[in-house]
Amino acid sequence: MKTILRIRPRLSFLPQQPHRHIASRIAARHLTSGNYRVPAPFNEPNLHYAPGSPERQQLAEAVATLKQRLPVRVPAQGGRAAGDSQGEAVSTYLPSDHQVKFSEYGCVSEADVTKAIDAALQAKKVWQDMTFHDRASIFLRAADLVSGKYRFELIAATMLGQGKNPWQAEIDAAAELADFFRYNVSFAQEIYDRQPTVNSPSHHGRTDWRPLEGFVYSVSPFNFTAIGGNLVSAPALMGNAVLWKPAPMTAYSSWIVHQILLEAGLPEGVVQLVNGDAKLITETAMAHREFSALSFIGSSDVFRSLWAQAATNVAQNKYRDFPRMAGETSGKNFHLLHPSADTVNAAKHTVRASFEYAGQKCSACSRVYVPESQAPVFFEQMKKELARLKVGPAEVSTAFTGPVIDKKAFDKITKLMDSAEQDDRLTTIAGGTYDGSVGYFIDPTIYVSNTPDHPLFDTELFGPVLTAYVYPDNDFDSVLDLVDQQGGGFALTGNIFANDQTAIRKAENRLRYAAGNFYVNCKITAAVIGQQSFGGARGSGTCDKAGSSGLLLRFTAPRTLKEEYGKLDEVLYPSNFDA
Known part of the structure; x- marks a missing residue:
């Protein structure tokens, strides 16, 4: 199995301030980039793993190689190298054999979470000004890495860590993850294309689809590797910075997804992957003044508690913004x-x-x-x-x-x-x-x-x-x-x-x-x-519809602009004059 190589993206960030030459280069790019159109998305074709097929053999080799490496060591933060635990390690075990340790992941401290948020907000200053075409290219490149170079590694991790058979892991960790990356790009294009179609003479109106001013806190569940990728790509693609807390059983598969994004060119700092105690991470994130949105997949009861926590903080004026709460939760x-x-x-x-x-x-x-x-x-x-x-x-x-x-x-x-x-x-x-x-x-x-x-x-x-x-x-x-x-x-x-x-x-x-x-x-x-x-709606969530532009809209703060080209000749209206 191929080892994921850490390739430092061309755009990197320091915690203190963005590089000035990068900012100026991006500004110059705005002047010359024109009006690019992203390519049409498509659904990733499924491999079927029939007996004797090449993909069945490749997957068997990937699973065998991963088994030899168990337990895999996952860092507390996604930007770190594998094996760098950072903090007390927590173990997960194979659902199919609870005597076999699958992973050991490090745990962040409260201070680590705060530093991660601050670094994400610093990175966002340059990320949000990058042209949409450039941001889109990163996620399209990541889709190809998912469907090609890292397909079987991702599937093997999902099979062992999350208990999915080859077909279920294929449609999740390979096809759906690649689909989210590709289709979210097209959904973003759809949003950016929404501009006023009617203007009065000598008037011009337009919409600036700004990202949220703060950061997005994304919490992903154990059952789908692809969901974590969507909870990251939807807000990040719109220029947001993201703090990502995956479920423990997906610590390793989520780390691979994060490494793929970095290899695809995502600037370090834009997405901060953190592992550890869910309560500590969540309370630290939601107590931060810059908390602007929660993107959550999990149980309805947990989502309600997080909503109540955010509402209490809103009532106490702890946030600059009214945070967005987007969730897909339980079902019967x-x-x-x-x-x-x-x-x-x-x-x-x-x-x-x-x-x-x-x-x-x-x-x-x-x-x-x-x-x-x-x-x-x-x-x-x-x-x-x-x-x-x-x-x-x-x-x-x-x-x-x-x-x-x-x-x-x-x-x-x-x-x-x-x-x-x-x-x-x-x-x-x-x-x-x-x-x-x-x-x-x-x-x-x-x-x-x-x-x-x-x-x-x-x-x-x-x-x-x-x-x-x-x-x-x-x-x-x-x-x-x-x-x-x-x-x-x-x-x-x-x-x-x-x-x-x-x-x-x-x-x-x-x-x-x-x-x-x-x-x-x-x-x-x-x-x-x-x-x-x-x-879904009712107790199943906010019905923002993953796999549509609706979800991406939740991570925008649109600004409307109006420009006039003529001059105002008279303050009074005709009705103000006497006959």
Whole structure:
């Protein structure tokens, strides 16, 4: 496996002040750069890792090489070299084998966080004045590094550290990450192109799409390597400075992403990657007067607490700005079958949506509503498909469902499963079993509830557990209300399986606020950037839609300008004169 080389970008920053010759060079570039157009984005083609394929062999080699290096040492700050722990080291372990240490990452102190923020703000002084074309080129170059030079290294890190099988790691750490970098460039171009189209004679109006005046604090989750890349690229591309706190299990994969950005030419200091105690980092960041935005992916409860913390600081006038709060959080997502549905197709989609990556996607299906006439076929097909699936370590190519991420998640899910097995309101259709002796493995599990108001329809588990309700065919209309009311107050993803167009239209209308991403006759996972932007409302977040210009807009502070070319001849208006 190739080792990432630290290549110092051509634009580097000192903590004290930006280089004057760099600033003057950028100013000169503004005079000569013209009106460049960025290239059209495209979705990164997926590799499929079929037996005997070259990519399967390359990935196997990358995984084997990474295993030989375990535990990998990750610095407390992303700009440092691997092995430079800085502070007390914290260990993470393989989800598939909790006796094997995967990484040791250093921890920043409160002083380190403050210095990182100050350095980012200093770097921003030059970064925000760089032409958009130059900033875009860095992220487009990073996309090619992700899809080429570092593809298998990133995928191997995601497989081992986050428990994803080759396909799930491919669509995340390679394809989606590259897509975010490329499409965010086009979304930024879309925003910069938004200029006034109407001007009065001798008047000229325009919009200056300024970055936020302070810094953006980005917090990324364990389940997607690509999300961290998006939480960084969206604000940075618009000229912002970013403090990035990744989840512990992604410390190594996030460090690789950061190194790729530096190799692509991102000036040091613009993105400050910090590892360590989440509470310490967050409190330090959000207590800073220059805190201008939170970009967060994680649980709804945590996001609410951070919002409350920011609101308290706003009330006490601790910030210069009113900070932006952008979040994509929890979900209790649904599949809904109409009596006219292709039931076999719906069952296949439901298996993928519920049990790929052990149900640890924000968009995963965890509740399903099945008409009584279709229930026997639906559950029989589900059991048929589950009989073909294997549960096992991510690096075993035949494993469809891998481990859940850690002991905390395993204990939470299995405790509920133990309770469910004793619940006379529930019938176990499949699974209900687990084994944590080596890795955190939970078998795909389906419960059917004989009551429509079971707590499982509202409880987010973030694991491979699906709860079903079988409804009388004639109750479809009332089930629409049930679907809308349940789900723990979340509204992330949902769908309808039907061949009756009237039923499809009715579901789309009645469930308009039940899901930020709504699908017809397909599973509710795997939104593709550029094709389906992603994000929910209600308790699932701020619906800013990652994979769209909407998210990037949150990190701008637009200034409107007006220029007049004529002279004012008279102060009084015609109505001020007497006849």
